[in-house]
Structure formats: C-alpha cells, structure tokens
Amino acid sequence: MNNHPCFNIDSKDKYARVHLPVAPTCNVQCNYCDRRYDCCNESRPGVSSMLLSPDQALYFLKALSEKMPNISVIGIAGPGDPFASPEITMRTVRLVKKEFPEKIMCLSTNGLDLFPYIDELVEIGLSHLTITINSVKSETLAKLYRWVRYNKRVYRGEAGGDILLEQQLRCLQRTKERCIVVKINTVICPGINDSEVEEIAQKVADLGADTMNCIPLYPVENTEFAFLPIPSEEAMGEIKSVVAQHIRPMKHCTRCRADAVGLLGSDNTEMINFIGQISAF
Ligand code: SF4
Ligand code: SF4
Incomplete structure (x- = not known):
C-alpha cells in the first residue's frame, strides 16, 4: 500500500494519482447521483467531466508521465461504473499496464458486474480496488438505488x-482470495443508512476488506436525495470511530473528480484541460 496516496496517508503529499475518465455508463441508479456530472462516489458532484477512449487515455498518460513523474496510481473511477462497459475498462487496463507496468492500477466500482473479470484483472496486474457498499440490508438498498440492471x-x-448485495459480497470475497488490496466506500445518507455503518464495517471486515472510507452525502440538485441534510463533521467523526472498532478507517479522502490529476486535494487544472483537448479529437 506504500505508494498509494489513498491507502497510505503518509504517501499523500508525495505521490500523485490520475483518474482516467473512460467509463461512460452505469448499471445502477443511486438516488444521490446525477449522471450528467461526475459521480461514482469517487468524485465531487457538480463538476462535469469528459470521456476518453482507451487509446486517448493512453496518449494522455504518456504525456502526463513526462510532466508528472510522481504519479504512482492510475485509476478508473467513472464518470459511470467501470464494469457497466467492461470491454472499455478491460482494454484500458491492458493498455495501461503494458505501457506502465511499475504503476499501481486501481479501479473503483459498485461491484455489480465485476466478478467475471477479477481473475483476468489479477493476471494483468491490478493490485487495488474500491467497492462501494452502502448497506448490507436489501430493504435499505431499495431506498438507496432507484434501479439495478443485471444481466440485461x-x-x-x-x-x-x-x-447488488450478493454480487458485492461475492466480489469482496474473491478479490481478497486473489490478494487485491480492497477499500470499501460507503456514502453516508442521513436517515437512510447512517445507523447501519457498524453492521457494514463488521461484515466487510469479516470478509477481509483492508480499509473503509465513509463519505458524507453531497446532496445534488434534481436527485431523489437533493433535500437530505449533509452529515455534520461531528456525525462523520463518530461514524469513523465506530468503523475503527472493526476496520481501519480512511480519513483523508478528498472526493476526487473522475478526471482528477495530481496530489490528493490539489487537482492539476492544466492537465484536466489537456484531457478536454484530447477528448475533443
Ligand atoms: Fe452514479 Fe456511481 Fe451510483 Fe453509478 S454507481 S449511479 S456512477 S454514483
Ligand atoms: Fe482517493 Fe478518495 Fe480521491 Fe478516491 S476519491 S482517489 S479514495 S482521495
């Protein structure tokens, strides 16, 4: 975990990450997400992003690695879910790992359609993964997701x-069997899942997850949860203490864009504009 700024707080001021915005669609509809914007729980809602093809992403990375040699992590975190369009994600991962075998490859997914790709991802060299698990109760998930599309x-x-839950837990188990470092993201939605965090932490710790990142809801206009309150800092602090009794909590997440570039918390706008220029071709 040493050089991954999200998994190791001591690396966050030394090593940078880049998110390749190659995932165009999603296989679920979270009630807090407006897909006209960055989302996938790894981004700051309200900031629009561009899309790159796998080849455009590789072209971008080659230019970026000359300007930013401290990039240690290459990730895919949206703007949709990486496994809603698995052929695009898998092609990107293959291209990137072939060109940059020494970099950490990292994916962020809701886990619904991940399972069939786990073994191949390990063979290609994926080492880090984030799965968003917002509840371990179907009745709560019914309140969090408007729909889930599985096998058409x-x-x-x-x-x-x-x-959704069955696939997420199956993926967590399998990724740990294959020795992938796994972070669980949970979006804290007041009155919906905030009282269930301990149960989630217990379950994912039992299955071997390495760390858990609780992210406060960012209510986005025109979504079902637009009028839910933002969890207070105090409430988030309490949640993280409860989580800490079961699994190591991540405390320094900066809710990055799906096209984030640079050190955590300081996106490189010059390079983000460069992505925009590439995506225009
Ligand atoms: Fe949006 Fe991510 Fe939820 Fe899909 S999984 S609806 S991209 S937040
Ligand atoms: Fe890391 Fe959080 Fe940014 Fe994801 S959203 S890259 S976990 S800091």
Missing part, C-alpha cells in the same frame, strides 16, 4: 438490493 434485466426495490 432491470430490478427495483428489494429485488435490486438482493442482487
């Missing part, structure tokens, strides 16, 4: 929650 069928309510 759309599920709503608890049926959607059942499928």
Whole structure:
C-alpha cells in the first residue's frame, strides 16, 4: 500500500494519482447521483467531466508521465461504473499496464458486474480496488438505488438490493482470495443508512476488506436525495470511530473528480484541460 496516496496517508503529499475518465455508463441508479456530472462516489458532484477512449487515455498518460513523474496510481473511477462497459475498462487496463507496468492500477466500482473479470484483472496486474457498499440490508438498498440492471434485466426495490448485495459480497470475497488490496466506500445518507455503518464495517471486515472510507452525502440538485441534510463533521467523526472498532478507517479522502490529476486535494487544472483537448479529437 506504500505508494498509494489513498491507502497510505503518509504517501499523500508525495505521490500523485490520475483518474482516467473512460467509463461512460452505469448499471445502477443511486438516488444521490446525477449522471450528467461526475459521480461514482469517487468524485465531487457538480463538476462535469469528459470521456476518453482507451487509446486517448493512453496518449494522455504518456504525456502526463513526462510532466508528472510522481504519479504512482492510475485509476478508473467513472464518470459511470467501470464494469457497466467492461470491454472499455478491460482494454484500458491492458493498455495501461503494458505501457506502465511499475504503476499501481486501481479501479473503483459498485461491484455489480465485476466478478467475471477479477481473475483476468489479477493476471494483468491490478493490485487495488474500491467497492462501494452502502448497506448490507436489501430493504435499505431499495431506498438507496432507484434501479439495478443485471444481466440485461432491470430490478427495483428489494429485488435490486438482493442482487447488488450478493454480487458485492461475492466480489469482496474473491478479490481478497486473489490478494487485491480492497477499500470499501460507503456514502453516508442521513436517515437512510447512517445507523447501519457498524453492521457494514463488521461484515466487510469479516470478509477481509483492508480499509473503509465513509463519505458524507453531497446532496445534488434534481436527485431523489437533493433535500437530505449533509452529515455534520461531528456525525462523520463518530461514524469513523465506530468503523475503527472493526476496520481501519480512511480519513483523508478528498472526493476526487473522475478526471482528477495530481496530489490528493490539489487537482492539476492544466492537465484536466489537456484531457478536454484530447477528448475533443
Ligand atoms: Fe452514479 Fe456511481 Fe451510483 Fe453509478 S454507481 S449511479 S456512477 S454514483
Ligand atoms: Fe482517493 Fe478518495 Fe480521491 Fe478516491 S476519491 S482517489 S479514495 S482521495
């Protein structure tokens, strides 16, 4: 975990990360997400992003690595879910790992469609993964997700929650069997899942997750949860203390954009503009 600024707080001022915005679509609809913007729980809502093809992403990375040699992590975190369009994600991971075998490859997903790709990802060299698990109860997941699309069928309510949870836990178990370092993201939505965090922490710790990152809801206009309150700093502090009894909490997440570049908390706008120029071709 040493050189990954998200997994190791001591690296955050030394090593930079880049998120390649190659994932165009999503396989679920979270009630806090407006897909016209960056989302995937790894981003700051309200900031629009561009999309790159796998080849454009590689071209960008080659230019970036000359300007920013301290990049240690290359990730895919949106703007949709990486496994809603697995062919794009897998092609990107293959291209990137072939060109930059020494860099850490990291993906962030809701886990719904990840399972069939885990073994191949390990063979390519994926070492770090984030799975967003917002509840371990189907009835709560029914309140958090408007729909879940799995194997070309759309599920709503608890049926959607059942499928999502089953796949997420299966993926967590398998990724740990394959020795991937796994972070769990949980978006704290007051009145919906904030009282269930201990249960989530216990479950993911039992399955071997390495760290848990609780992210306060950022209510986005035009979403179901637009009028939910933002969890207070005090409430988030208490949540992290509860989490700490079961699993190491991540405390320095900066909710990065899906096209973030640079050290955590200080995005490099020059390079983000460069991504925009590439995506225009
Ligand atoms: Fe948005 Fe990510 Fe939820 Fe998909 S999984 S709806 S991209 S926040
Ligand atoms: Fe790391 Fe959080 Fe940024 Fe993801 S959103 S890259 S976990 S700091």
